Amino acid sequence: MFDIGWSELLILAAIAIIFVGPKDLPRMMRTIGQYVGKVRAMARDFQSSFEDLARETELEELRKEVSDLKNTATAPLRSLKQEMDKPVKIGGGGAGAAAAAASAAKAEEEKAEPLDTSGVSDGIADSIREAEAVEAYGKGDPAAGDDADVKTRRDGE
Numbered sequence: 001m002f003d004i005g006w007s008e009l010l011i012l013a014a015i016a017i018i019f020v021g022p023k024d025l026p027r028m029m030r031t032i033g034q035y036v037g038k039v040r041a042m043a044r045d046f047q048s049s050f051e052d053l054a055r056e057t058e059l060e061e062l063r064k065e066v067s068d069l070k071n072t073a074t075a076p077l078r079s080l081k082q083e084m085d086k087p088v089k090i091g092g093g094g095a096g097a098a099a100a101a102a103s104a105a106k107a108e109e110e111k112a113e114p115l116d117t118s119g120v121s122d123g124i125a126d127s128i129r130e131a132e133a134v135e136a137y138g139k140g141d142p143a144a145g146d147d148a149d150v151k152t153r154r155d156g157e
Contacts, residue, residue, distance in 0.1 A: 020028050120128075
């Protein structure tokens with residue numbers, strides 16, 4: 001550190017003995033040692049405070065990066081949640097409403113028309129009519145007929 005060799009130390013010891021004297025030399029060395037210890041403690045404290053400051057700065061940067069990553073990762077979920085929370089307008093127009101109305105009209109037409117059973121055997125035709133009657137009964141549609149009508153048709157054919 002100071003690049004002092006044995007010869008320089010011997011010269012410093014001789015000068016200290018001449019100027020201080022052999023009687024006060026141990027007390028002077030102890031005082032110098034205490035000052036060196038205090039200087040080292042202050043240097044250690046100074047260095048540790050800089051290290052703490054660096055660690056704190058790194059922690060703040062890491063916290064900021066983590067929160068940025070969290071926001072980036074959850075942004076699609078938040079936008080999806082906002083889309084799901086929007087009120088849905090039923091029959092409010094647009095392509096979706098037109099398609100829904102068209103499919104509902106088609107379903108009504110299919111319900112109104114009985115199936116064409118001209119090309120199938122009598123047993124299959126009876127089964128189809130019976131299934132239609134069961135569907136109509138399950139929906140509570142009184143115009144479709146009841147079980148007595150199905151039995152009559154089956155006995156009549």
